[in-house]
Amino acid sequence: MRSPLGRAIGLGSAKEGVEHWWAQRMTAIALVPLSLWFVSAVIGLIGADLETVQNWVSQPLAAILLVLLLIAMFYHVSLGLQVVIEDYVHTELVKLGLVGATRLLCFGFAVAGIFAVLSMALGGSS
Amino acid sequence: MRSADRPLSPHLQIYRWQLTSVLSILHRATGVMLSAGAILLVWWLVAAASGPEAYEGVEDFLGSWIGLLLLSGWTVALFYHLCNGLRHLVWDSGHALDLKSTYIGGWTVVAATAVLTLIAWVAGVSRWVS
Numbered sequence: 001m002r003s004p005l006g007r008a009i010g011l012g013s014a015k016e017g018v019e020h021w022w023a024q025r026m027t028a029i030a031l032v033p034l035s036l037w038f039v040s041a042v043i044g045l046i047g048a049d050l051e052t053v054q055n056w057v058s059q060p061l062a063a064i065l066l067v068l069l070l071i072a073m074f075y076h077v078s079l080g081l082q083v084v085i086e087d088y089v090h091t092e093l094v095k096l097g098l099v100g101a102t103r104l105l106c107f108g109f110a111v112a113g114i115f116a117v118l119s120m121a122l123g124g125s126s
Numbered sequence: 127m128r129s130a131d132r133p134l135s136p137h138l139q140i141y142r143w144q145l146t147s148v149l150s151i152l153h154r155a156t157g158v159m160l161s162a163g164a165i166l167l168v169w170w171l172v173a174a175a176s177g178p179e180a181y182e183g184v185e186d187f188l189g190s191w192i193g194l195l196l197l198s199g200w201t202v203a204l205f206y207h208l209c210n211g212l213r214h215l216v217w218d219s220g221h222a223l224d225l226k227s228t229y230i231g232g233w234t235v236v237a238a239t240a241v242l243t244l245i246a247w248v249a250g251v252s253r254w255v256s
Contacts, residue, residue, distance in 0.1 A: 025218060028211050035204060039246060046253040050181045053174050066171070077161045084154060113168040116175035 020079060027076035034069040054120050063121035067114050074110035078103050145232045153210045156203035163200040198247065205242040209235040 041062065045053060056062055081102045089095040141147070170188075173180040187193045213231045216222050222231055 025215065028215065032208060032212070035208060039201065039204065040249075043246060043249050043253055046250055050174060050178055053181075057171070057174065070168075073164050073167075077164055080157050081161055084158065109165060109168045113171050116168070116171035119175045120171075 020082075024076065024079045027072045027079070030068070030072040031076060034065060034072060037065060038069055057117055057120040060121070063117050066117045070110050070113040070117070074106040074113075078106035081106075146228055149210060149232050149235065152206060153214075156207040156210075159203045160200065160207055163196075163203070166196070166200075201246050201250075202239065202243050205246070206235070206239040209238045209242070 041056070045056060048056075057066065082099050085095060085098045085102065089098055170184050173184040188197060213222075213235050216231070222228065
Protein backbone atom coordinates (compact mmCIF):
# COMPACT_ATOMS: atom_id res chain seq x y z
CA MET A 1 0.00 0.00 0.00
CA ARG A 2 1.47 3.28 -1.07
CA SER A 3 -0.08 6.67 -0.93
CA PRO A 4 -0.56 8.53 -4.24
CA LEU A 5 2.09 10.99 -3.07
CA GLY A 6 4.55 8.20 -2.30
CA ARG A 7 4.05 6.74 -5.74
CA ALA A 8 4.58 10.07 -7.43
CA ILE A 9 7.73 11.10 -5.58
CA GLY A 10 10.74 10.58 -7.75
CA LEU A 11 8.69 10.27 -10.93
CA GLY A 12 8.10 13.94 -11.56
CA SER A 13 10.06 16.46 -13.47
CA ALA A 14 12.42 17.21 -10.56
CA LYS A 15 11.81 20.85 -11.48
CA GLU A 16 13.61 20.49 -14.79
CA GLY A 17 10.82 19.40 -17.12
CA VAL A 18 9.79 22.93 -17.88
CA GLU A 19 13.13 23.73 -19.47
CA HIS A 20 12.50 21.64 -22.59
CA TRP A 21 9.01 23.06 -22.97
CA TRP A 22 10.19 26.61 -22.49
CA ALA A 23 13.15 26.32 -24.88
CA GLN A 24 10.86 24.90 -27.56
CA ARG A 25 8.56 27.93 -27.24
CA MET A 26 11.40 30.45 -27.18
CA THR A 27 13.01 28.98 -30.30
CA ALA A 28 9.56 28.83 -31.94
CA ILE A 29 9.01 32.54 -31.35
CA ALA A 30 12.51 33.35 -32.64
CA LEU A 31 11.88 31.25 -35.74
CA VAL A 32 8.75 33.16 -36.77
CA PRO A 33 10.55 36.29 -38.04
CA LEU A 34 13.76 34.42 -38.91
CA SER A 35 12.11 31.84 -41.17
CA LEU A 36 9.85 34.41 -42.85
CA TRP A 37 12.91 36.56 -43.54
CA PHE A 38 14.81 33.54 -44.85
CA VAL A 39 12.07 32.41 -47.22
CA SER A 40 11.65 35.89 -48.71
CA ALA A 41 15.43 36.28 -49.04
CA VAL A 42 15.80 32.90 -50.76
CA ILE A 43 12.99 33.70 -53.19
CA GLY A 44 15.00 36.81 -54.09
CA LEU A 45 18.01 34.56 -54.77
CA ILE A 46 16.25 32.21 -57.21
CA GLY A 47 18.32 31.95 -60.34
CA ALA A 48 21.28 33.74 -58.73
CA ASP A 49 24.81 32.52 -59.44
CA LEU A 50 27.31 31.47 -56.79
CA GLU A 51 28.96 34.86 -56.55
CA THR A 52 25.65 36.59 -55.89
CA VAL A 53 24.83 34.06 -53.18
CA GLN A 54 28.25 34.48 -51.56
CA ASN A 55 27.93 38.25 -51.64
CA TRP A 56 24.50 38.02 -50.10
CA VAL A 57 25.72 35.78 -47.26
CA SER A 58 28.68 38.13 -46.70
CA GLN A 59 26.44 41.06 -45.79
CA PRO A 60 26.59 41.57 -42.01
CA LEU A 61 22.82 41.53 -41.53
CA ALA A 62 22.29 38.41 -43.62
CA ALA A 63 25.21 36.62 -41.94
CA ILE A 64 23.97 37.47 -38.45
CA LEU A 65 20.40 36.44 -39.22
CA LEU A 66 21.57 33.20 -40.86
CA VAL A 67 23.62 32.26 -37.78
CA LEU A 68 20.67 33.05 -35.53
CA LEU A 69 18.40 31.03 -37.80
CA LEU A 70 20.74 28.03 -37.69
CA ILE A 71 21.00 28.14 -33.89
CA ALA A 72 17.26 28.54 -33.27
CA MET A 73 16.33 26.04 -35.99
CA PHE A 74 18.59 23.17 -34.95
CA TYR A 75 17.80 23.73 -31.27
CA HIS A 76 14.10 23.56 -32.16
CA VAL A 77 14.62 20.50 -34.40
CA SER A 78 16.52 18.71 -31.66
CA LEU A 79 13.79 19.36 -29.08
CA GLY A 80 11.00 18.47 -31.48
CA LEU A 81 12.50 15.23 -32.75
CA GLN A 82 13.25 14.24 -29.15
CA VAL A 83 9.53 14.42 -28.34
CA VAL A 84 8.66 12.39 -31.44
CA ILE A 85 11.22 9.72 -30.54
CA GLU A 86 10.07 9.57 -26.93
CA ASP A 87 6.48 9.11 -28.08
CA TYR A 88 7.12 6.14 -30.36
CA VAL A 89 10.27 4.39 -29.11
CA HIS A 90 9.73 2.59 -25.85
CA THR A 91 12.90 0.53 -25.53
CA GLU A 92 14.95 2.60 -23.12
CA LEU A 93 18.35 1.98 -24.69
CA VAL A 94 17.18 2.58 -28.27
CA LYS A 95 15.33 5.70 -27.17
CA LEU A 96 18.39 7.09 -25.41
CA GLY A 97 20.57 6.27 -28.40
CA LEU A 98 18.24 7.95 -30.88
CA VAL A 99 17.72 11.05 -28.76
CA GLY A 100 21.47 11.32 -28.20
CA ALA A 101 22.26 10.80 -31.88
CA THR A 102 19.66 13.38 -32.89
CA ARG A 103 21.11 15.91 -30.51
CA LEU A 104 24.68 15.33 -31.68
CA LEU A 105 23.66 15.49 -35.35
CA CYS A 106 21.76 18.73 -34.79
CA PHE A 107 24.80 20.17 -33.06
CA GLY A 108 27.03 19.05 -35.92
CA PHE A 109 24.78 20.44 -38.65
CA ALA A 110 24.41 23.74 -36.80
CA VAL A 111 28.19 24.07 -36.48
CA ALA A 112 28.68 23.19 -40.16
CA GLY A 113 26.13 25.78 -41.25
CA ILE A 114 27.50 28.49 -38.97
CA PHE A 115 31.05 27.77 -40.11
CA ALA A 116 29.97 28.04 -43.76
CA VAL A 117 28.27 31.39 -43.14
CA LEU A 118 31.22 32.78 -41.20
CA SER A 119 33.79 31.60 -43.72
CA MET A 120 31.90 33.42 -46.48
CA ALA A 121 31.30 36.50 -44.35
CA LEU A 122 34.78 36.80 -42.85
CA GLY A 123 37.19 34.78 -44.96
CA GLY A 124 36.30 35.07 -48.60
CA SER A 125 39.08 32.60 -49.38
CA SER A 126 37.08 30.47 -51.78
CA MET B 127 -3.43 -2.88 -10.49
CA ARG B 128 -3.82 -4.96 -13.64
CA SER B 129 -4.41 -2.85 -16.67
CA ALA B 130 -5.13 -5.71 -19.10
CA ASP B 131 -8.72 -6.15 -17.90
CA ARG B 132 -9.64 -2.55 -18.32
CA PRO B 133 -11.62 -1.46 -21.36
CA LEU B 134 -9.25 -0.19 -24.01
CA SER B 135 -9.91 2.87 -26.09
CA PRO B 136 -10.61 1.98 -29.72
CA HIS B 137 -7.71 1.92 -32.09
CA LEU B 138 -6.95 5.12 -33.96
CA GLN B 139 -8.48 3.79 -37.20
CA ILE B 140 -11.90 3.54 -35.55
CA TYR B 141 -12.24 7.27 -35.09
CA ARG B 142 -13.76 9.49 -37.75
CA TRP B 143 -11.23 11.88 -39.21
CA GLN B 144 -11.66 15.36 -37.84
CA LEU B 145 -9.95 18.68 -38.41
CA THR B 146 -8.42 18.88 -34.94
CA SER B 147 -6.67 15.52 -35.06
CA VAL B 148 -5.61 15.90 -38.71
CA LEU B 149 -4.01 19.27 -38.00
CA SER B 150 -2.29 17.85 -34.93
CA ILE B 151 -0.81 14.97 -36.93
CA LEU B 152 0.20 17.38 -39.70
CA HIS B 153 2.02 19.58 -37.23
CA ARG B 154 4.26 16.69 -36.26
CA ALA B 155 4.65 15.43 -39.83
CA THR B 156 5.62 18.85 -41.17
CA GLY B 157 8.01 19.29 -38.25
CA VAL B 158 9.84 16.10 -39.21
CA MET B 159 9.85 17.14 -42.89
CA LEU B 160 11.29 20.53 -42.00
CA SER B 161 14.06 18.85 -40.01
CA ALA B 162 15.16 17.24 -43.26
CA GLY B 163 14.87 20.64 -44.95
CA ALA B 164 17.23 22.07 -42.34
CA ILE B 165 19.90 19.65 -43.53
CA LEU B 166 19.42 20.88 -47.10
CA LEU B 167 19.94 24.44 -45.90
CA VAL B 168 23.27 23.42 -44.37
CA TRP B 169 24.26 21.56 -47.53
CA TRP B 170 23.47 24.68 -49.57
CA LEU B 171 25.53 26.94 -47.26
CA VAL B 172 28.50 24.57 -47.04
CA ALA B 173 28.47 24.13 -50.82
CA ALA B 174 28.36 27.89 -51.36
CA ALA B 175 31.31 28.29 -48.99
CA SER B 176 33.24 25.44 -50.65
CA GLY B 177 33.27 26.80 -54.19
CA PRO B 178 31.86 26.38 -57.70
CA GLU B 179 32.12 22.59 -57.98
CA ALA B 180 30.25 21.85 -54.76
CA TYR B 181 27.73 24.57 -55.47
CA GLU B 182 26.98 23.11 -58.87
CA GLY B 183 26.01 19.85 -57.17
CA VAL B 184 23.47 21.47 -54.89
CA GLU B 185 22.18 23.64 -57.75
CA ASP B 186 21.65 20.58 -59.95
CA PHE B 187 19.78 18.83 -57.17
CA LEU B 188 17.55 21.80 -56.37
CA GLY B 189 16.83 22.39 -60.05
CA SER B 190 15.83 18.77 -60.68
CA TRP B 191 12.18 17.79 -60.50
CA ILE B 192 12.69 16.09 -57.15
CA GLY B 193 14.49 19.16 -55.82
CA LEU B 194 11.68 21.45 -56.97
CA LEU B 195 9.11 19.07 -55.52
CA LEU B 196 10.93 19.08 -52.16
CA LEU B 197 11.31 22.85 -52.16
CA SER B 198 7.65 23.46 -52.92
CA GLY B 199 6.69 20.82 -50.35
CA TRP B 200 8.87 22.48 -47.76
CA THR B 201 7.31 25.90 -48.32
CA VAL B 202 3.86 24.44 -47.56
CA ALA B 203 5.27 22.54 -44.58
CA LEU B 204 7.04 25.62 -43.25
CA PHE B 205 4.03 27.92 -43.53
CA TYR B 206 1.75 25.31 -42.01
CA HIS B 207 4.09 24.52 -39.12
CA LEU B 208 4.61 28.25 -38.51
CA CYS B 209 0.90 29.12 -38.52
CA ASN B 210 -0.12 26.12 -36.46
CA GLY B 211 2.83 26.80 -34.13
CA LEU B 212 1.37 30.24 -33.47
CA ARG B 213 -1.95 28.51 -32.74
CA HIS B 214 -0.11 26.36 -30.20
CA LEU B 215 1.41 29.45 -28.61
CA VAL B 216 -2.06 30.93 -28.20
CA TRP B 217 -3.15 27.69 -26.49
CA ASP B 218 -0.05 27.82 -24.29
CA SER B 219 -1.19 31.22 -23.07
CA GLY B 220 -4.41 29.57 -21.93
CA HIS B 221 -6.66 31.06 -24.60
CA ALA B 222 -8.95 29.63 -27.29
CA LEU B 223 -9.06 26.16 -25.75
CA ASP B 224 -12.80 25.55 -26.20
CA LEU B 225 -14.05 23.37 -29.04
CA LYS B 226 -15.43 26.21 -31.15
CA SER B 227 -12.19 28.21 -30.96
CA THR B 228 -10.06 25.20 -31.90
CA TYR B 229 -12.09 24.83 -35.09
CA ILE B 230 -12.01 28.55 -35.90
CA GLY B 231 -8.27 28.58 -35.24
CA GLY B 232 -7.79 25.40 -37.25
CA TRP B 233 -9.51 26.72 -40.35
CA THR B 234 -7.69 30.04 -39.94
CA VAL B 235 -4.40 28.13 -40.00
CA VAL B 236 -5.45 26.23 -43.13
CA ALA B 237 -6.43 29.47 -44.89
CA ALA B 238 -3.30 31.35 -43.79
CA THR B 239 -1.11 28.46 -44.97
CA ALA B 240 -2.81 28.51 -48.36
CA VAL B 241 -2.43 32.28 -48.75
CA LEU B 242 1.22 32.37 -47.65
CA THR B 243 2.09 29.39 -49.86
CA LEU B 244 0.37 30.99 -52.83
CA ILE B 245 2.25 34.26 -52.30
CA ALA B 246 5.59 32.43 -52.00
CA TRP B 247 4.98 30.25 -55.07
CA VAL B 248 3.81 33.16 -57.22
CA ALA B 249 6.81 35.23 -56.13
CA GLY B 250 9.14 32.28 -56.70
CA VAL B 251 7.81 31.38 -60.13
CA SER B 252 7.76 34.99 -61.34
CA ARG B 253 11.35 35.30 -60.13
CA TRP B 254 12.21 32.05 -61.92
CA VAL B 255 10.83 33.11 -65.31
CA SER B 256 12.20 36.66 -65.23
